Amino acid sequence: MVKKLNESIIVIGGGITGSSVAYELASRGVNVTLAEGLGIGQSASGNALGLLNPIDNLYSLPSSMMSDAFLVHMDIWKRLEDETRMSFNLQKIDSIKLHFEDENTTELFQIPVGLEKHFSIETISPNLIKRIDSRINDQVSNADYISGTTCLDSRKFTYALFKAAEKQGAKSIKGSVTKMIMDDHRILGIEINKQTLFADIIVLAVGPWMSRPPFDIFSIPISPLKGEILIGRNKGKQLNYHVYSDYSIIQKTDGFVWVGGTVEENGFDRTLTKKARMILSDNALKLVNFDGSLNYIGQTVCLRPVSIDTMPIIGQHPIFNNVYIANGGGKKGILLGPLMGNIIADFISDYEQPNYVKLLSPERFSFSE
Numbered sequence: 001m002v003k004k005l006n007e008s009i010i011v012i013g014g015g016i017t018g019s020s021v022a023y024e025l026a027s028r029g030v031n032v033t034l035a036e037g038l039g040i041g042q043s044a045s046g047n048a049l050g051l052l053n054p055i056d057n058l059y060s061l062p063s064s065m066m067s068d069a070f071l072v073h074m075d076i077w078k079r080l081e082d083e084t085r086m087s088f089n090l091q092k093i094d095s096i097k098l099h100f101e102d103e104n105t106t107e108l109f110q111i112p113v114g115l116e117k118h119f120s121i122e123t124i125s126p127n128l129i130k131r132i133d134s135r136i137n138d139q140v141s142n143a144d145y146i147s148g149t150t151c152l153d154s155r156k157f158t159y160a161l162f163k164a165a166e167k168q169g170a171k172s173i174k175g176s177v178t179k180m181i182m183d184d185h186r187i188l189g190i191e192i193n194k195q196t197l198f199a200d201i202i203v204l205a206v207g208p209w210m211s212r213p214p215f216d217i218f219s220i221p222i223s224p225l226k227g228e229i230l231i232g233r234n235k236g237k238q239l240n241y242h243v244y245s246d247y248s249i250i251q252k253t254d255g256f257v258w259v260g261g262t263v264e265e266n267g268f269d270r271t272l273t274k275k276a277r278m279i280l281s282d283n284a285l286k287l288v289n290f291d292g293s294l295n296y297i298g299q300t301v302c303l304r305p306v307s308i309d310t311m312p313i314i315g316q317h318p319i320f321n322n323v324y325i326a327n328g329g330g331k332k333g334i335l336l337g338p339l340m341g342n343i344i345a346d347f348i349s350d351y352e353q354p355n356y357v358k359l360l361s362p363e364r365f366s367f368s369e
Contacts, residue, residue, distance in 0.1 A: 007200035009348070010035060010190060012177055012215075015045035016154065016334055017326045018205035019161035020076075020341025026168035028349060033199070034165065035192055037176040041158030044207055044302035044333065049229065049260045050154040051242060051250065052335050053095060055109050055119060055146050059310045059332060062356035067112035069332075069339040073150075074118075076161075076338050083164045088157035089253045095146040095242040096129070098137060098287065109144055119148035135288050136243055149242060151250060154334045161338075173197070180214050186322050203344055205326040207305040208268070218317060219367055222327050224268055224303035228276035229260040230284070231300065236293030247283035257294055259284040261331075272299050306330040308365075314343050315361040324348065325362050 007030070011022045014036025022034040036042075052073060054066035077090060097109075111119050122145045126138040166172070179191035181198070189198035206215055208224035239251040251257045262276045277299055284294070307313050307328035317323040326344045329336040343357055 007031070007348070008198070009033070009201040009203060010197060010199040011203040011205060012036075012190070013205035013207060014038075014040040014158075014162065014172075015043055015205065015207055016041070016158045016161070016337030017045075017207075017329060017340045018203070019045075019158050019165065020338045021203050021205055021326055021344045022170050022341075023161045023165040023168070024341045024345035025348065026165045026170040028345060029169075030348075032165070032170045033197065034162065034170060034172045035177060035190065035197075036172065036174055039174065040162045040172075041155045044304050045158045045337070046155035047229065047300040047302040048154040048334050049248060049250065049258055050152045050157070050252075050334055051095075051248070052150045052152070053146065053242075054112060054115060054335060055121065055149070056095075056097065059330065061311065061332075062359065063110070063112040064114070064354060065339070065356045066335075067114040068354065069335050070112075070115060070118070072339045072342055073335070080157075080160045080164055083167055084160050086156065086160040086163065088160050089151075089153040091151045091253050093149060093151050093240070093242050093250065095144075095149040095244065096124075096132070096136065097144040097146065098129075098140045098243065098245045099142055099144070100139075100245065101141050109146070115148070119146065121146055133239070133241060133288075135237075135239070135290060136241070137287055137289070151242065151252060152334075153252070157334075177214060180217060182217075185320055187320055201322050201324065201348060202320075203324045203326060205340075207327065208303045210305065210325075210327055212268075218320065218323065218325070219365075220313060220325055220327065220362060221308035221365055222305050222313070223265070223308070225306045225330065226264040226266045226269060227261040227302050227304055227331070228264075228272065228280065229258055229300045229302075230277060230280040230296050231298040232257045232259070232294045232296040234290060234294050236290060239288060243287045245283075245287065247280065247287065249284050249287050263331075268303060270301050270303065272301055304330050304333060312336060312340060312360050313362050314340055314357065315363070316347060318363050318367050
């Protein structure tokens with residue numbers, strides 16, 4: 001039985017995490033309003049590669065969390081298809097991680113418990129790489145073949161979450177939040193578009209803007225991590241695998257090839273750079289040789305929200321007791337976003353949480369009143 005809540009809730013941030021929170025709360029009959037400044041999925045969530053790989057655990061998150069993240073995605077795909085009839089270009093595509101001779105790595109992939117039916121991992125030789133696709137670089141020590149990874153259009157997926165939330169009764173408002181209305185240790189509402197909106201609960205899913213006014217009053221240690229991606233058109237044979245090492249290359253269902261992504265700590269700079277274009281094109285060639293059939297036609301940039309300890313921050317604020325934080329997905333934001341939405345909705349609904357959620361609490365940081 002889904003518990004119905006009487007509280008009014010404002011979710012700030014229309015990326016994949018904020019849209020997931022709004023969707024899950026609206027599905028539970030909650031009066032929820034989603035506030036977004038740039039438009040739904042118009043920032044990091046809309047410019048991401050969209051790869052879902054819970055095996056490659058970049059931030060050393062609990063294995064059960066990676067499993068839950070993928071299983072929540074699988075559940076939501078079906079729900080969104082039924083509720084919106086919208087396509088987000090879901091693509092099952094196996095991954096090949098190349099290990100070069102000069103690498104110093106002791107990495108050992110393991111399938112998280114609960115995903116054994118959905119994934120398999122095999123170490124393959126350079127000779128087998130060549131047989132799989134002769135364009136993939138076989139000048140490596142070996143590679144990991146990961147079966148079960150999935151890719152989607154992150155912008156379309158985020159928008160589908162938003163539209164599904166609307167169908168469940170969620171409201172939305174576009175504009176920049178300029179002020180938090182405070183009373184002691186509570187946030188009573190927000191100022192947006194020169195009007196005041198009041199709510200019982202505030203959910204902050206504002207990505208890297210957590211460190212900027214008016215959200216800086218919450219002292220959540222999130223910073224932007226700039227990433228650029230190259231997009232190209234392949235005139236030759238389809239690339240049927242996601243190939244990666246430090247960088248990544250994939251051909252999506254629409255035929256476009258995405259090469260990602262750079263990692264740069266450069267504040268809120270969103271400038272597209274020639275330097276990034278060169279780095280990405282050089283590393284793409286190191287992964288797959290398209291022999292002149294790949295022409296680059298576009299470049300994107302996003303600011304990924306990363307916490308000071310690289311772990312997501314999910315839970316009730318230690319001082320402002322009606323404020324919840326959902327932030328810090330970093331380079332795994334598309335994978336983690338729907339799970340983060342579920343966790344926040346469960347907090348608000350007072351449902352039991354998995355043990356790993358305690359590790360993600362904002363309480364792990366120091367706060368002063």
